[in-house]
């Protein structure tokens with residue numbers, strides 16, 4: 001009698017497994033077309049940084065809403081450990097390049113970024129960063145320069161790009177330049193509304209926006225207030241006007257700097273600030289089901305390890321093995337249309353290929 005029950009159980013199990021996989025297949029076939037992509041990069045955000053934030057927040061993060069998780073391999077073309085220039089370029093342009101390079105391949109040749117593919121296809125595009133927009137990560141999505149140090153040249157690339165909105169710091173590379181050019185005037189001549197503080201940024205809901213709210217970098221959280229989540233909301237408000245869709249890159253820039261400094265509390269503050277920005281993106285994806293949100297990192301910073309903690313008090317105990325970057329794989333969290341494509345282990349450069357396929361832009365580079 002027991003044996004009969006066991007056989008029945010096995011038959012039923014097989015039946016349910018088959019049913020559920022058939023259901024998954026149908027689910028995938030009806031996945032909405034990807035129209036909007038929001039790429040969110042926590043600079044230096046490895047699994048420890050994520051879990052430090054989760055612990056400090058007493059057990060939860062908004063990013064846990066993501067349905068699919070993968071890992072990306074971050075090494076650059078010339079180094080086991082990438083910098084943010086090569087890491088950003090890999091994600092933005094789908095090519096492994098030398099450390100320090102911005103939007104160019106190993107031979108220094110410009111490589112088209114996801115924002116440029118999107119603009120060519122009639123989509124609106126944007127960049128939001130809690131650092132200078134000319135800094136390595138945001139620059140990788142817009143500029144093409146052999147070195148991340150060329151921030152004045154990178155500012156010119158912003159001026160000459162087809163970008164719809166950018167919000168961050170770095171004003172001095174536009175209006176206090178060694179060539180005495182005033183790129184803010186030139187941006188206005190090209191139809192940009194130039195906003196130099198958050199009140200003015202929030203007033204702009206149509207057209208093109210250059211939001212440069214700090215000479216160099218916005219302050220460390222909490223001094224900069226809700227700059228990052230508010231800027232993500234402002235950028236989305238503007239980008240969603242395009243019926244064809246949009247592509248937006250958001251960077252939580254200073255997780256990296258907190259980890260270079262081996263500052264646990266700053267790491268947690270920056271991680272939670274980034275998570276609040278993530279909530280804005282996930283909320284938009286809930287309103288518009290043709291939206292894909294990808295949350296990842298360019299590399300891990302600090303070799304951060306959590307050596308203790310308390311989920312009820314939010315206490316985090318951490319040590320750092322390094323004041324630099326490390327080589328470990330970084331998580332890729334995905335939510336919304338096409339999110340299933342981001343499960344698995346793959347190269348950081350595959351992220352671009354997956355996005356191009358989901359948009360339906362093809363994969364020629």
Ligand code: MG
Pocket residue numbers: 043084135136137138251253256
């Ligand atoms: Mg960065």
Ligand code: ZN
Pocket residue numbers: 044084256257260301325
């Ligand atoms: Zn760094």
